[in-house]
Amino acid sequence: MPKLLHLFPLTVFxxxxxxxxxxxxxxxxxxxxxxxxxxxxxxxGIMWTGDLNGYGLLHNDPRFARLFARFTQPLQDYLQVLSIDASRLKLHFTRSWGTMSRQGDSTQAHSHMQSHLSLVYYLLKPADSSGISFLNKTPPNQFAPNLFHPAVAGSGLVREPTPFNTQKVNLEPQQDDVLIFPSNVLHEIPQNPSGSTRISIACDIVATVTDSSGLEYLLPDPASWKTA
Ligand SMILES: [Fe+2]
Incomplete structure (x- = not known):
């Protein structure tokens, strides 16, 4: 019986x-x-996002304080999934904003390179509104360039798209869902087919270590930083 060994998977929590x-x-x-x-x-047709319109610090807005407190548990659970010792890390919300999508709105593929972790919360999510797509133009199983490109998939060469043979995976979160994923992952919001407004809250999160001695690759605690 052959075995499939899936190496280096991306986890969306x-x-x-x-x-x-x-x-x-x-x-x-x-x-x-x-x-x-x-x-x-x-x-x-372009989705409104608060970060580009002067509202990128919802984590400091008292109207959102209870919600941000609710994010602590999922973030801790995410670290646990990855077997990371949460007691040695601090997670900092550095930027957070609302997004509003009306019928026909979308965003193009992007990532949040200035950040470590991304968290998205679906505050108002009509059942027929757009989800979120994750993209990887060089997925590990793609043994020939662009073999898993959507255009190739459309040709029938790839008979059935699965998470193992595609450059794009679409998720359909429900209202109140929280997604957490590495900020460097490319993602896009497909065109919203719903006539009802869709609102999500997106957060950029940076991780620092409480004690950086012996750790070359992680940021020290910001309390030790000095403005130049
Ligand atoms: Fe994003």
Whole structure:
């Protein structure tokens, strides 16, 4: 019997948190108000994101304080999945923002290179609204260049797309789901087919070590930093 040994998989952690009804209402209202400001993303069909429109610090906004406290558990669980000693790390929300997607809106593929971990929470997620796609243009099993490109898949050469033979995997999170993944992973939001508004909250998180002695590759605690 042949065996399949899957080496170096990407893990997207999925969990959920449940805000109180009044809490959700307050956060939805806050992001609706923020979205009235549109400095960037003025072209139709481009999803509004708070970070590009002056609202990139929701973690310091009292209206979101209870929600950010709820993220502690999923983040700890994520570290545990990877067998990381959470007591030696501090996770810092460095940037966080609302996103608002109306019918036809999308974002193109991007990653958050300035960050270590990305967390996305689905505050308002109609059942028929867009999910999120993860991309890897050089997936480990792709033995010929672009063999797993969507255009090749469309030709029928790859008979059935699976997580083992594709450059793109689409997930369909539900309202209140939390996704956590490495920030360097390319992702995009497909065009929103829903006539109802979809709101998510995205967070950039940086990890530092409480004691950096003997650790060359991780950031020391910011309390020891000095502004140049
Ligand atoms: Fe993103």
């Amino acid at each position: 999925q969990s959920s948190v449940t805000p109180e009804p009044d809490e959700r209402q307050q956060m939805v209202q806050a992001i609706m108000e923020m979205s009235q400001t549109r400095i960037a993303q003025k072209k139709p």
